[in-house]
Amino acid sequence: MNVPMTPARARGIVAVRAEAPGDIKALLGDLQKDWDAFKAAAAEKDKEQAAKFDDVVTTEKFNRINSSVSDLQAAVDQANAKLAAMSINGGSSAGPRDPEYTAAFRSHFRKGDIEASLHKGSDPEGGYLAPVEWDRTITDKLVEISPMRQIARVQTISGNGFRKLVNQKGTGSGWVGETAPRPETATPTFGSMTYDTGELYANPATTQQILDDAEVNLEQWLSDEVEQEFSYQEGIAFVSGNGVNKPAGLLSYVTGGANAGVHPYGPIPTGVTAAAADTVTGDELIDLTGSIPTIYQADARFVMNRASIFRIRKMKDGQGNFLWQPSFQIGQPQTVLGYPITEMAAMPGMVAGAFPIAFGNFQRGYIVIDRTGVRVMRDPYTNKPYVHFYTTKRVGGGLLDPQVLRVLKMAG
Structure with a gap:
């Protein structure tokens, strides 16, 4: 299996602090590349399992890509949270009160x-x-x-x-006629x-x-x-x-x-x-x-x-679609079954x-x-x-x- 050396793995990312929207866009680009590599590696593993064969080298590469996707998604989540905090406070301080x-x-x-x-x-x-x-x-x-x-x-x-x-x-209610009494x-x-x-x-x-x-x-x-x-x-x-x-x-x-x-x-x-x-x-x-x-x-x-997300990322539905999806744009979280995930x-x-x-x-x-x-x-x-x-x-x-x-x- 040919696993591309994406910028994320070349840098050996563990944590990234994005300071501007441009930084997040770069992270999103790296995340998309790693996600594509993950899907390709998963397809290779599916073929091996169908053939009742398990290549330890392929497994190691698959797990490495999975870890890289986790690192990049965490960095995107962190950057999104920082932008959200800045927007709540107007992006800057008005000076000492x-x-x-x-x-x-x-x-x-x-x-x-x-x-x-x-x-x-x-x-x-x-x-x-x-x-x-x-x-x-x-x-x-x-x-x-x-x-x-x-x-x-x-x-x-x-x-x-x-x-x-x-x-x-515990509030009570009932149906009454036009002139019927209305008890408490x-x-x-x-x-x-x-x-x-x-x-x-x-x-x-x-x-x-x-x-x-x-x-x-x-x-x-x-x-x-x-x-x-x-x-x-x-x-x-x-x-x-x-x-x-x-x-x-x-x-x-x-x-x-x-x-x-x-x-x-x-x-x-x-x-x-x-x-x-x-x-x-x-x-x-x-x-x-x-x-x-x-x-x-x-x-x-x-x-x-993180470990639970790591496992769920490998799951597919009956049509072969992954249940987990990465962030695709600024401010968008990772999802499972269409619902956001908070790590x-x-x-x-x-x-x-x-x-x-x-x-x-x-x-x-x-x-x-x-x-x-x-x-x-x-x-x-x-x-x-x-x-x-x-x-x-x-x-x-x-x-x-x-x-x-x-x-x-x-x-x-």
């Missing part, structure tokens, strides 16, 4: 100077509320790299928690969901010499350092967190999960149980999409990890008893809670000669509506 406080904060950041204007943001532990622009920079980066933030509802609050009333229905009907009842926040922290460090360098972009440095830890911890919590001092993760609400009995509407239903413990079929994916009532299917999508690293793999795939409308199904304000405490004493910046943010999350979501469970 509080120039005096921002300047004072920068001075404190570099030298530990304390000015009167800075004290308005202090807390009892000695930390200071970051300027609005710094807070926004960190939040924007989390939107870019956090899959759940890209698809779920995000609510900003100023207090510690957020409470939502849930209509449990049943009144609906209400339940409630409370979403608390936990404290997420990062503690990046640098030297005073670096801080003394006037060329250092402090906002950029802080957001780059903090995003790595925040995004990692959020990614796990939004999927499997138990809700104790952290978000209650999506899978904690499925039957048997830590929060299965919390929502008034019940747990997230299992739409399909796979026949096997380590793989799924195309029919099972179709059944999963059909397990949600039609009224809730608008804007539905799949959520799974979420924290989702479990296809192992016995796991819930590796979720499907539904996450904008209506899951909520991320951000408490306004990122706090930063400057600590030059604990680890001399390094200066630490203990940074905290209050984050929560939980189930909004189990009716719009379904999970696929593996056998076993």
